[in-house]
Amino acid sequence: MADTIIGSELIIDGNLQSEASIRVDGRVMGRVDSQTIVDLGPGSTVLSEVRGQRVNVAGSVAGNVEAKERVDLLAGAKLTGDVRSPRLTIADGANFRGKVDMDVS
């Protein structure tokens, strides 16, 4: 279970950051920043950047996604923004519009 969980009916009008894992099922009108895993559940909405060690996107993101290790866009994901990560997967059914930069050193 993630350390920080934003439930499906919660709205954060601002930025969220944590050293530990974050799971978002609700709405964050700002950045999400973790030093480990960021899990954006289906139905989640993030309206700015997402950063983490690993980022799983199953919801909507309107902002860039940056990960140190990998980014996974799952089915149902809707990303409008760029991805910077050494590894990336885009599942069948994911929706993505942006640039990809995997040359992250």
Added chain:
Amino acid sequence: MNDERKSHMSSIIGETAVVIGNISGQGDLEIRGKVQGSIEIVGRIHVAEGGIILGNVEAGTVTVSGEVRGDLSASDGIVIQASGEVEGNLLAPRVGVEPGARVRGMLRTGSHAVKENTAASPLSLGTALSTAVASPAAVASTAFASPAAFASVPVPSPPVARPAAANPTAASPTSSSVPTDEPIASLAPEKLGKTRKRRRPRKPGLSDNHLSASESVIPEPSGGGQDQKQPAKTRQKGPPKPPTFLKGAKGHQRA
């Protein structure tokens, strides 16, 4: 049971998390990290020990074991637990402050002390009671929480998990959703009510003891033979913290 706490409507701001901005919505929320901004939810908020909120808080029920610098307003009740520290005003139909808590601000209770924006109807319980500095006796009757809705108020002492939010309908905290939370349900007010003399015609709310809260302000010298013991076994977590000197303030009882 703690694991159950994560109902689909429960949210947690983890220990190392920092939210800079306002939080709103529905469901229960436990704050173990820092929030700088106001919080307005329809549901229960628990500020765990170590949690800090810099901003106003408005919810159905507010329990504080950590630190809040801002006003607290609840449509149902507020409990400041022993490790809590609040610098701000408290406004709720029922307010409890456990001995040891540090509070600085104005306190306003009573049926009119409701900020009318949350759906919950403040006092299904009989407004009479509300002058909330409830007598310790009230412990049985439980500070606040209409019986059904809040069978599961978070156990105060440990900043623990709120039992699985049994009430998905956070929208109206006082609505009688099924209190399926076992741990607290087992503390069932009815049960306690039967064993303890119920001085107040109060509806059994949460059970209990841990919430005893209210008393502190006017400690009653008469330790009634009141069994203020809290049924430890039913407690979901940790040893119950019976406020020793809060023995059934008989004197404090109010009709």
